[in-house]
Amino acid sequence: MTDKPQPPQRTAETATDPERTRKVAAAGDSTAAGTDDSQTQGTGAEGAEAFLEGRESLRGATGPYFGAYGGRWMPESLIAALDELEDTFEKACADPDFVAEVADLNRNYSGRPSLLTEAKRFSEHACGARIFLKREDLNHTGSHKINNVLGQALLAKRMGKTRLIAETGAGQHGVASATAAALMGMECVVYMGAEDTRRQALNVARMELLGAKVIPVAHGSQTLKDAINEALRDWVANVDHTHYLLGTAAGAHPFPAMVRFFHEVIGDEARGQILEQTGALPDAVCACIGGGSNAIGIFHAFLDDKDVEIFGFEAGGDGVETGRHAASITLGRPGVLHGARSYLMQDEDGQTVESHSISAGLDYPGVGPEHSYLADIGRVTYEPITDAEAMDSFQLLCRTEGIIPAIESAHALAGALKVARRWDEAGHTGAGRPVNEAIIIVNLSGRGDKDVATAAEWFDLLETEKVDSKTVTEGEDK
Amino acid sequence: MSGAVDSGQTSKSAAAIDRARNAGRSALIGYLPAGYPDVARSIDAAVALADNGVDLIEIGVPYSDPVMDGPVIQDATVEALANGFRVSQLFDVVAGITARTDVPVVVMTYWNPVMRLGVDEFARRLAEAGGAGLITPDLIPDEAAEWMEVSDKYGLDRIFLVAPSSSPERLHRTVEASRGFVYAVSIMGVTGARSKVSSAAHKVVDDTHAAGAKRVCVGLGVSTAEHVREIAAYADGVIVGTALVAALRDGGVGAVGQLAKELSAGLA
Ligand SMILES: Cc1ncc(COP(=O)(O)O)c(C=O)c1O
Numbered sequence: 001m002t003d004k005p006q007p008p009q010r011t012a013e014t015a016t017d018p019e020r021t022r023k024v025a026a027a028g029d030s031t032a033a034g035t036d037d038s039q040t041q042g043t044g045a046e047g048a049e050a051f052l053e054g055r056e057s058l059r060g061a062t063g064p065y066f067g068a069y070g071g072r073w074m075p076e077s078l079i080a081a082l083d084e085l086e087d088t089f090e091k092a093c094a095d096p097d098f099v100a101e102v103a104d105l106n107r108n109y110s111g112r113p114s115l116l117t118e119a120k121r122f123s124e125h126a127c128g129a130r131i132f133l134k135r136e137d138l139n140h141t142g143s144h145k146i147n148n149v150l151g152q153a154l155l156a157k158r159m160g161k162t163r164l165i166a167e168t169g170a171g172q173h174g175v176a177s178a179t180a181a182a183l184m185g186m187e188c189v190v191y192m193g194a195e196d197t198r199r200q201a202l203n204v205a206r207m208e209l210l211g212a213k214v215i216p217v218a219h220g221s222q223t224l225k226d227a228i229n230e231a232l233r234d235w236v237a238n239v240d241h242t243h244y245l246l247g248t249a250a251g252a253h254p255f256p257a258m259v260r261f262f263h264e265v266i267g268d269e270a271r272g273q274i275l276e277q278t279g280a281l282p283d284a285v286c287a288c289i290g291g292g293s294n295a296i297g298i299f300h301a302f303l304d305d306k307d308v309e310i311f312g313f314e315a316g317g318d319g320v321e322t323g324r325h326a327a328s329i330t331l332g333r334p335g336v337l338h339g340a341r342s343y344l345m346q347d348e349d350g351q352t353v354e355s356h357s358i359s360a361g362l363d364y365p366g367v368g369p370e371h372s373y374l375a376d377i378g379r380v381t382y383e384p385i386t387d388a389e390a391m392d393s394f395q396l397l398c399r400t401e402g403i404i405p406a407i408e409s410a411h412a413l414a415g416a417l418k419v420a421r422r423w424d425e426a427g428h429t430g431a432g433r434p435v436n437e438a439i440i441i442v443n444l445s446g447r448g449d450k451d452v453a454t455a456a457e458w459f460d461l462l463e464t465e466k467v468d469s470k471t472v473t474e475g476e477d478k
Numbered sequence: 479m480s481g482a483v484d485s486g487q488t489s490k491s492a493a494a495i496d497r498a499r500n501a502g503r504s505a506l507i508g509y510l511p512a513g514y515p516d517v518a519r520s521i522d523a524a525v526a527l528a529d530n531g532v533d534l535i536e537i538g539v540p541y542s543d544p545v546m547d548g549p550v551i552q553d554a555t556v557e558a559l560a561n562g563f564r565v566s567q568l569f570d571v572v573a574g575i576t577a578r579t580d581v582p583v584v585v586m587t588y589w590n591p592v593m594r595l596g597v598d599e600f601a602r603r604l605a606e607a608g609g610a611g612l613i614t615p616d617l618i619p620d621e622a623a624e625w626m627e628v629s630d631k632y633g634l635d636r637i638f639l640v641a642p643s644s645s646p647e648r649l650h651r652t653v654e655a656s657r658g659f660v661y662a663v664s665i666m667g668v669t670g671a672r673s674k675v676s677s678a679a680h681k682v683v684d685d686t687h688a689a690g691a692k693r694v695c696v697g698l699g700v701s702t703a704e705h706v707r708e709i710a711a712y713a714d715g716v717i718v719g720t721a722l723v724a725a726l727r728d729g730g731v732g733a734v735g736q737l738a739k740e741l742s743a744g745l746a
Contacts, residue, residue, distance in 0.1 A: 071620075071621050072618065072620060072621060073589055073616050073617065073618075073621055074616060074618065075545065075546050075615055075616055075639065075641075076618055076638070076639045076640060076641045076643075076644055076648070076652070076663075077639075077641035077642075077643055077663060077666055078643075079618060079643070079644070079648065080641075080643040080644065080645060080648075081643070083645075219549075219552055219556070220542065220543070220556065225543065226543075229543050229544075229545050232545045233545060233546075233548075233667075233668045236545075236546070236666060236667055236668060237666055237667040237668070238666075239643065239666060240666070334593075335590045335593055335594060336589055336590045336593060336616070337543060337590065338543075338545075344590075346590065346594060348594070349564055349565040349591055349594060349595075350541075350565070350590040350591035350592070350593060350594030350595065351541065351542040351559065351591070352542040352543055352590075
């Protein structure tokens with residue numbers, strides 16, 4: 001971490017500075033619900049200007065604040081644990097032994113570096129642009145999630161903690177956490193919405209095989225956000241020997257910066273690989289956004305490359321106009337949830353609104369604070385992708401490349417095709433280059449094995465069984 | 479230690495605690511959620527607290543993600559929300575209570591509903607409804623710059639929390655930032671009945687006093703008259719929540735009054 005560029009020098013960011021608070025208030029003050037005008041307010045404009053003038057690096061931001069976002073909106077009971085974690089993390093980053101330990105696990109356990117694969121037949125649908133896939137699907141346990149859990153589990157050991165707790169939606173982060181716990185001989189408890197334990201029964205079994213205890217959460221919406229609430233309640237009660245292994249680049253400081261740090265390897269590798277394979281930087285980098293960990297992991301390496309356009313694709317669910325979506329940045333407004341100030345899907349009373357997505361991993365009403373900042377300053381463009389658009393690209397990748405992607409990652413694939421089409425209509429890329437010379441990197445954050453049942457249902461592949469299961473459901477309803 | 483806590487004259491909750499102290503006892507503070515089981519009965523139940531020896535009423539704002547609450551309070555607030563509770567009704571509840579009793583009312587709220595309405599607007603309406611201040615379970619002084627300003631503007635109490643895990647530096651900082659009283663959580667955990675009072679409670683209260691607090695009240699897991707008596711031996715006030723919410727759920731307003739009477743008898 002020591003040889004990294006210094007975090008951007010931003011002004012007026014300390015918590016007690018009234019100027020910052022006023023900006024925070026201004027950003028959250030507009031009254032329109034749903035559509036939000038705050039993206040042009042807050043500290044954004046300044047940051048963008050500084051970035052464009054080349055005065056600032058956007059890399060290596062340490063938190064606790066990212067512009068007006070981030071912070072520690074947390075119960076006092078947990079502050080000591082967050083302080084301890086921050087301190088342990090900072091010392092570990094400066095410790096060559098720790099850095100080497102992470103690198104060794106990445107290489108010899110997870111299977112890094114992950115490949116960068118040119119998707120030639122898929123690219124035939126991209127108006128002449130060449131699409132490259134960063135193959136996080138090939139990591140051990142099948143997604144990028146392993147990068148973060150190994151790092152955090154090592155930190156937990158350094159803090160002398162013997163028990164890991166985690167939340168999970170689809171089960172990917174739960175499986176990764178159970179894996180790290182097994183590898184390092186720690187106890188593991190995974191909180192999962194009761195609704196999700198039913199949707200993802202196989203992943204529940206995977207976690208149990210790995211020795212973890214899965215606790216279904218029957219409160220609230222019974223999905224990811226409620227699993228996080230329950231994990232936080234566990235953490236408050238057991239913080240002396242328990243580390244909360246948060247699965248995405250959200251939450252209270254130091255989680256957003258720390259989770260990003262462990263995922264930066266994705267972008268660092270991809271940047272080197274694309275230069276090696278094509279001799280050039282990409283024109284665009286695309287990733288899907290749940291809480292934002294895979295995205296910030298690949299974006300980070302490219303943040304200071306001004307000619308690289310960066311796109312984050314949120315879950316548009318049934319379509320943002322239907323209200324059934326998980327597009328926190330596109331349609332949310334700043335608020336606090338789970339410890340950070342960030343864009344948030346909330347109603348007029350500040351109650352969290354339930355999100356909807358075919359992809360359990362994107363089904364979260366919040367987003368990591370660094371993404372909110374990058375959205376405000378205009379460095380990254382965030383857009384929604386509907387369930388239907390994602391599933392079309394899911395199928396296209398299966399058929400053209402022989403790769404079954406996670407449905408989460410399929411949102412990024414669909415987004416990449418959209419970007420290429422937009423360039424095609426404009427006659428050039430965002431940076432004014434010819435589309436048929438353009439290069440797009442898509443972060444293929446995970447593989448789709450876990451999604452086979454969902455996809456089979458979506459594509460009506462279960463003809464015979466479908467009749468049976470319908471009868472069963474109808475029977476149960478009575 | 480000139481902290482804001484000292485300026486008790488301007489603080490309604492400090493005045494209530496001092497009245498109990500002048501009567502030779504600790505204060506009893508009772509928690510109930512706004513809008514549970516409905517707006518009218520939440521007002522009646524709070525008035526029943528006041529009529530049965532409670533010195534300070536704490537009204538909770540039902541919120542979608544109550545990370546510091548255990549199952550009993552979660553279920554009650556989920557029900558209030560499912561019945562259509564709106565934040566604007568909080569101010570009706572506070573006004574409804576303060577119209578019927580002189581016992582001061584503080585509001586316990588997670589921060590996002592305050593932020594959404596606007597900190598100034600929330601405070602203005604709370605003050606207008608006769609509320610005394612806010613207890614903020616997920617707002618620490620480090621993030622409270624705006625609330626510090628606005629609470630001064632409207633003369634509202636700022637009741638921050640301290641915990642067994644709080645460092646001496648944080649205790650000082652929190653005591654300095656607070657007005658009215660400091661809320662000491664008795665245990666590392668969330669709200670909910672427990673069979674006995676944690677041994678950590680006594681130490682947190684002593685340490686918070688030593689950090690300069692004039693009034694320290696203990697909450698979380700306090701549910702019986704015996705707990706109340708035990709804590710009253712060292713704290714300036716005792717906060718009961720889950721047990722009262724369960725009484726309201728199981729026996730209605732009458733049961734709330736009955737339990738409040740039993741709890742306050744423990745202090746006489
Ligand atoms: C494969 C995959 N991609 C993406 C995500 C979304 O999370 P994040 O936005 O933190 O990368 C998940 C979460 O479960 C996932 O499993």
